[in-house]
Amino acid sequence: MALLNVAVDMPRFKIDGAKYKVPELDEPGAVDFAKQLIAMAAAGNDCSSEWIAAIRSFFTSNVANMTTKSPNVFGKRQAFPALRRMILAQLVKAWVTRMQRQLPGQIEEGLQQMFLELYEAHRVVAIRKGIMEYFHISKAGGTSWCHAAKNNGCRAQIYDSAYICQISQFDDRVRWLNNNFHVRRTGRGARWGSWGRAKRVTNLTSCAQRHEFAALMGYQYFSNEYTLHEGFEDPANVGICHQFFNVILIRHPHKRLLSHLKFVVLQMKWDYRNNDLFNRTFWGTDSEFWDQFGPVLVDNYMLRGMLGETVYHAPIGSLGAEEIARARAILQQYDLIIDLEEGHDAVDQLIELGVGWPHTLREIHDKDSVKAAQRLNLTYDPYLPRDLDFLYDRQAPDMEWYNFGRVLVRLDELLMSVVAALGAKPLPSLDLRELHGNPRAIHCGLFRRGPRLPGSSDERWMPNDFFSKVTAEMLAARQAAAAKAAARAKAVRAAKEAAAAAAQGQGMQAAGGRGLQGLDLGGEGEGRGGGGHSLTHPPSHPPARAPNLTTSTKEEGVQGLECSECMCLGSSTYCNMQNMFLCS
Structure with a gap:
């Protein structure tokens, strides 16, 4: 009940002069409407026929009337969600307390229409925005x-x-x-x-x-x-x-x-x-x-x-x-x-x-x-x-x-x-x-x-000229980033291949000098056991390798890059995100 009261009282902050940003209460008539709802509740007249009529009048005159036609897309772009929740909180509070969880029959039809009009305001404003x-x-x-x-x-x-x-x-x-x-x-x-x-x-x-x-x-x-x-x-x-x-x-x-x-x-x-x-x-x-x-x-x-x-x-x-x-x-x-x-x-x-x-x-x-x-x-x-x-x-x-x-x-x-x-x-x-x-x-x-x-x-x-200009700029930036990323990935691969070749050559030289003496014919090396470890001592195994994902990405601007080369392009926030999240 206390939290319902918070929802009911929220407009009071603005009405009482608190520096709260509540754009819907800046709309003409909104503060007066909120004051009317507060006064009705104080008099025990909320959830009455007069209360329902006041709500329906405000929403239909300020947002939208119920109609079977296409919505008016040029109307007000404010659905008054804070006031809507204030209204519903008043209703639930009255239903739990004064009404003893029973709706009077004489207001049921009006309440149904009120609910439909509250939803219509929500729906139409979403379309307008x-x-x-x-x-x-x-x-x-x-x-x-x-x-x-x-x-x-x-x-x-x-x-x-x-x-x-x-x-x-x-x-x-x-x-x-x-x-x-x-x-x-x-x-x-x-x-x-x-x-x-x-x-x-x-x-x-x-x-x-x-x-x-x-x-x-x-x-x-x-x-x-x-x-x-x-x-x-x-x-x-x-x-x-x-x-x-x-x-x-x-x-x-x-x-x-x-x-x-x-x-x-x-x-x-x-x-x-x-x-x-x-x-x-x-x-x-x-x-x-x-x-x-x-x-x-x-x-x-x-x-x-x-x-x-x-x-x-x-x-x-x-x-x-x-x-x-x-x-x-x-x-x-x-x-x-x-x-x-x-x-x-x-x-x-x-x-x-x-x-x-x-x-x-x-x-x-x-x-x-x-x-x-x-x-x-x-x-x-x-x-x-x-x-x-x-x-x-x-x-x-x-x-x-x-x-x-x-x-x-x-x-x-x-x-x-x-x-x-x-x-x-x-x-x-x-x-x-x-x-x-x-x-x-x-x-x-x-x-x-x-x-x-x-x-x-x-x-x-x-579509408009601004859209065309900005879209072209972003596409060019993504393509440039993709080309740079591909070149960088190619250089990294080449360096790794060269290092591997050099290491292999050195290993062959060493093996030739040793004969069979240096060969490892088996043993208890790491990697045989599972990945578990105790909670008291940190593990010493080498870093786990990333999954070998080979599916190419399909996102705009990164076509042709292999999954292991995925990186932040365009408007992505998480630069260099791990393969398992970036590649699908």
């Missing part, structure tokens, strides 16, 4: 979500083999690890080692600039794996970009943290190609090591991303009640929230009705950490922090935020399940089951018309 910004919380299903976008025919800048799906010009790359610490510890650099470089390397920093670029390029989907926006100078100003249809996947903080730690350990083992160095660095670590190496990973990662670049890089232990409240208010404004812990049936319904995608996460199985570890002969436990429970306890702010997110997800599920029972469809003129398996026909579901600039008279996105 035509582009999704997905906030990718690392290790919370973002790779699979990008893969789903591809399966549903969404236009994106590039679908690389790692399924990152970012816009390279935005610099939304992760800043996970402290490279300076890693260099001091190992003498070598670390991938993702840009923690501390808070500012994005781009001129496209405002929401308006980001939307203009993405809209001109016609992208229907992109992801952001760094932080939310416009909070670099003033963290109080951070928030979502209302110009986009905003989606986020959330996950239990402890599961997310464990997955993140395993992923980094796995990647470091691959990168080092040196078991001795890997064992010296990661065997038997503790929270103090990770506080220095990956501070953002182990201290409320989800909250930090929600609150902008400055909070992302804030000292460990500095997040508290104020940050939790601000992040909750931001989360309530998302158009769609999905909890990975809810199970496939609930998630499928949210995806199908929420964005009009028939291909859901159920079909996708990316980045299996168990299989990846087996390929590298890696057992995770000895390399995870010894005091992992201490780190779990430190995620309390993330847990408070996540628990509130679960309530918001349940409110969204309530809406979608009711309208599904009433026969609502995301695209009434199309049968998603018939489109299943044909991404070109799906056209990214509700975003099928693509993005348009504010005030555009076009009913759908149209």
Whole structure:
């Protein structure tokens, strides 16, 4: 009940003068409508016929009327998701308390129509916006979500083999690890080692600039794996970009943290190609090591991303009640929230009705950490922090935020399940089951018309000179990078072949001088046993070899390169990702 009250009271922060960024409350009449709902609840008149009529009047006059015709694509691009969840929280709260879990018969028909109109606002605004910004919380299903976008025919800048799906010009790359610490510890650099470089390397920093670029390029989907926006100078100003249809996947903080730690350990083992160095660095670590190496990973990662670049890089232990409240208010404004812990049936319904995608996460199985570890002969436990429970306890702010997110997800599920029972469809003129398996026909579901600039008279996105120019520049850059990579790989192969030939020649000379005396006729060499090792002593076996993958990549700009030559091209974030993730 307490978390329902948080959802009900969220607009009060803005109304009472708190410096919260809530774009939907800046719309004409929105604050007055919120005040009306608050007053009705205070008088015990919420969930009445008058309450239902006020809600229906606001949404139909400000967003869309129910109609069997094609939606008006030129209308307001604001679905009021925070107010929608406030309304549903009021309803659930009244149903549990005052109504004793029984709906009065006289309001049932009005409630059904209200639910349909709330969903219609959500659906029509998604069509009007035509582009999704997905906030990718690392290790919370973002790779699979990008893969789903591809399966549903969404236009994106590039679908690389790692399924990152970012816009390279935005610099939304992760800043996970402290490279300076890693260099001091190992003498070598670390991938993702840009923690501390808070500012994005781009001129496209405002929401308006980001939307203009993405809209001109016609992208229907992109992801952001760094932080939310416009909070670099003033963290109080951070928030979502209302110009986009905003989606986020959330996950239990402890599961997310464990997955993140395993992923980094796995990647470091691959990168080092040196078991001795890997064992010296990661065997038997503790929270103090990770506080220095990956501070953002182990201290409320989800909250930090929600609150902008400055909070992302804030000292460990500095997040508290104020940050939790601000992040909750931001989360309530998302158009769609999905909890990975809810199970496939609930998630499928949210995806199908929420964005009009028939291909859901159920079909996708990316980045299996168990299989990846087996390929590298890696057992995770000895390399995870010894005091992992201490780190779990430190995620309390993330847990408070996540628990509130679960309530918001349940409110969204309530809406979608009711309208599904009433026969609502995301695209009434199309049968998603018939489109299943044909991404070109799906056209990214509700975003099928693509993005348009504010005030555009076009009913759908149209190619333009800016699009042609930028596309040509990116293609040329990818081709140049591919040629350079091929030349570098060829040189490396030649050097290895020359070294092997020289070593073979020296070996033959030595063998000729020794006769049979130096031949190894058998023995107890390494490699006969399994890959296991104890938890008290690091293993001494040589580095595990990478799987020999020979399938050529098919991604744009890297045709002709063998799998072992895969690397970061175009807008991919994870440069030089291991073969098992980059090659398919």
